Amino acid sequence: QSALTQPASVSGSPGQSITISCTGTSSDVGSYNLVSWYQQHPGKAPKLMIYEVSKRPSGVSNRFSGSKSGNTASLTISGLQAEDEADYYCCSYAGSSTFWVFGGGTKLTVL
Amino acid sequence: EVQLVESGGGLVQPGGSLRLSCAASGFTFSSYEMNWVRQAPGKGLEWVSYISSSGSTIYYADSVKGRFTISRDNAKNSLYLQMNSLRAEDTAVYYCAREEGATPDYWGQGTLVTVSS
Numbered sequence: 001q002s003a004l005t006q007p008a009s010v011s012g013s014p015g016q017s018i019t020i021s022c023t024g025t026s027s028d029v030g031s032y033n034l035v036s037w038y039q040q041h042p043g044k045a046p047k048l049m050i051y052e053v054s055k056r057p058s059g060v061s062n063r064f065s066g067s068k069s070g071n072t073a074s075l076t077i078s079g080l081q082a083e084d085e086a087d088y089y090c091c092s093y094a095g096s097s098t099f100w101v102f103g104g105g106t107k108l109t110v111l
Numbered sequence: 112e113v114q115l116v117e118s119g120g121g122l123v124q125p126g127g128s129l130r131l132s133c134a135a136s137g138f139t140f141s142s143y144e145m146n147w148v149r150q151a152p153g154k155g156l157e158w159v160s161y162i163s164s165s166g167s168t169i170y171y172a173d174s175v176k177g178r179f180t181i182s183r184d185n186a187k188n189s190l191y192l193q194m195n196s197l198r199a200e201d202t203a204v205y206y207c208a209r210e211e212g213a214t215p216d217y218w219g220q221g222t223l224v225t226v227s228s
Contacts, residue, residue, distance in 0.1 A: 032213075034212075034213050034214060036214045036215070038156075044220070045206060045218040045219060045220050045221060046156070046206070046215075046218050047218075048214070048215070048216050048217070051212075051214045051216070052212070052214065057216070089155065089156055091156070091214075091215065093213045093214075096170070097170065099146075099158050099161055099170055099172075100146075100148075100158040100215065101158070102155055102156040102157065102158070103155065104154075104155040105155045105156075
């Protein structure tokens with residue numbers, strides 16, 4: 001069982017928006033603005049899409065956005081495209097002993 | 112371009128040992144903290160171990176403490192993970208990940224470790 005809770009799957013049609021939630025605790029998501037999101041295509045390495053809750057690395061589309069409220073973080077993808085179909089994982093820093101905790105992953109299907 | 116290339120995975124019997132390597136390029140390796148993260152087949156990601164840029168500070172997940180040893184050679188731009196007393200539950204793809212501001216930003220392609228008799 002993963003430390004952070006994500007829905008197992010979400011789906012949307014091209015052009016629509018979807019949101020993936022990531023629920024942790026006051027020891028991780030709720031304590032640090034160090035939530036990141038990763039996109040992983042089958043057999044590939046995770047790719048950083050959002051860091052520090054809402055910041056986008058250079059080169060990542062502005063269709064991807066992040067937010068946080070209390071112990072829950074969210075990733076929103078607007079204007080869904082076929083290439084967005086992938087697994088998405090959230091990650092939160094959880095202190096100097098536990099370090100990073102991850103969600104179980106959400107499979108995004110673009111219908 | 113940042114590149115991280117893992118190697119050393121394979122099939123090993125329970126109780127056996129394996130040493131993973133991660134070759135880094137495209138950035139000043141000695142300036143970055145590094146981590147190992149693993150992903151069991153069909154499962155989510157799990158943080159395994161951390162090492163500071165100088166190698167002086169190290170942390171492990173409870174699940175591997177006492178069995179795994181992380182190390183680095185900044186002169187060779189390489190990160191290592193010595194895995195001893197391997198168990199079936201250690202079966203996973205192992206990724207090395209660079210850390211920037213407490214965030215894993217770049218990941219390698221991973222190397223598969225299978226523990227089975």
